[in-house]
Amino acid sequence: MKAKKILGDFELYVMLAVARLGDDAYGGALRREIESRTERSVAIGALYSTLDRLGDKGYLSFRVEGPESGRPGRARKYCRLTPAGAEALRHSSEMLRRMMEGVQVGGEPLLGQANQ
Amino acid sequence: MKAKKILGDFELYVMLAVARLGDDAYGGALRREIESRTERSVAIGALYSTLDRLGDKGYLSFRVEGPESGRPGRARKYCRLTPAGAEALRHSSEMLRRMMEGVQVGGEPLLGQANQ
DNA sequence: AGCACAAACTCTACATTGCAGAGTATACGA
DNA sequence: TCGTATACTCTGCAATGTAGAGTTTGTGCT
Structure with missing residues (x-):
């Protein structure tokens, strides 16, 4: 069994948020994105340490960009998916789709009828 | 932010396999199910310790059933989702569906066109 | 009965990932 | 220059995931 490594659950959330936000993906925005879409609260430390780890794995690259407009505060560290990350x-x-496909829980399909 | 706890990645795989296998969900079958659907190898210890932890959380219940047919080996520990587990x-x-919905990676939608 | 074999679970140790929050840096505006 | 807002860093610890040797228990053969 070959066993490509699979993303942890929070890592996956972060990667998805990065993919969705595109050029606006930096710490605070990622946090708001995840918190608003799910009911999951995002600890600040969890987020940044996960970003670092994803960078170490070569899944994300970063560019630091100083406060552009009249915004207060320090520079943002924007991130984007590398090819390996994508x-x-x-x-x-x-893999997740394959596992979820067709599964029923209590008689109800786990995913909406549109999904497989 | 309320923050219901979310299943870890491997926990989720195991729960999905249990849901799919129904009355035939025991260690070996779960392992084969996960290994065959994904390209992920499942360590024996990973599986059973995860099952235990899911039991501790009240997400799975177990029933041990001695070798029924002429099968060799010791009794199987079958598991099923509790209401809390479901x-x-x-x-x-x-939550995952919400995060994945509509996300594009490299111009391609992450999920097939049928999905959202 | 005694033994090899197979199936299935148990146990222990450790690695990776996730959580939490205090701390530091930097810029704006009064 | 001081208070406020934004954003990232750091450190310690908890939870989850990995790995494989070990034990239990039944079958079937001799």
Whole structure:
């Protein structure tokens, strides 16, 4: 069994948020994105240490950009998916889709009828 | 932010496999199910310690059933979702669906066109 | 009965990932 | 220059995931 590494649950959330936000993906925005879409609270430390780890794995790259407009505060560290990151994200999502596909819980399909 | 706890990645895989296998969900079958659907190898210890932890959280219940047919070996420990487990599974899946919905990676939608 | 074999679970140790919050840096505006 | 807002860093610890050797228990053969 070959066993490509699979993203942890929070790592996956972060990668998805980065993919969705595109050029606006930096700490605070990622946090708000995850908190608003899910009912999950995002600890500040969890977020940044996960970003670092994803960077170490080569899944994310960063560019630091000083306060552009009249915004207060220090520079933002924007991030984006690397090709390896995009691949890892696709792979994790696909494995998950395969596992969820057709599963029923208490007679109800787990995913909406549109999904498989 | 309320923050219901979310299942870890491997926990989610196990719960999904239990839901799918229904009355045939025991260690070996779960392992084969996960390994065959994904390309992820499942360590024996990972599986059983995860099952235990899910039991501790009240998400799974167990029944031990001695070798029924002419099968060799010791008794199997079958497991099934409790109501709390079913709820946790639905919740984790739904949060994931919300995060994945509409996300594009490299111009391609992450999920097939049928999905959202 | 005694033994090899197979299936299945248990146990222990450790690695990775996630959580929490205090701390530091930097910029704006009064 | 001081208070406030934004944003990232750091450190310690908790939870989850990995790995594989070990034990239990039944079958079937001799």
